């Protein structure tokens with residue numbers, strides 16, 4: 001069943017392999033989602049899962065996080081999966097913070113690591129089975 005979930009995927013460089021593995025493991029679930037992604041994350045996921053339809057935005061450091069923040073503010077995103085690297089300084093740290101802030105302001109579910117993303121997918125699948 002198509003969930004129609006409007007989902008944003010983002011991963012910092014040290015977490016992109018995790019995002020690719022996550023996407024491959026849940027390709028069936030993701031195929032039912034309307035996905036946007038920051039530039040390089042979207043490219044990596046598409047290389048691994050070419051069957052997915054992903055709208056790629058700018059790369060994070062070039063404004064991709066801000067674009068996703070704007071989509072949240074206009075009500076076009078239902079959930080964010082953002083695998084954050086907490087160990088590497090980023091030139092666009094303020095953009096990352098701004099994106100997280102908007103997800104909180106608009107009460108958008110936001111998984112910041114693999115464990116939470118797995119819980120999110122399991123929860124959505126369970127909810128869909130109940131419908």
Ligand SMILES: O=C(CO)COP(=O)(O)O
Pocket residue numbers: 010011012013037038039040041042058059060061064065092096
């Ligand atoms: O930097 C990012 C998020 O802050 C991710 O951007 P890319 O997917 O383009 O690497």
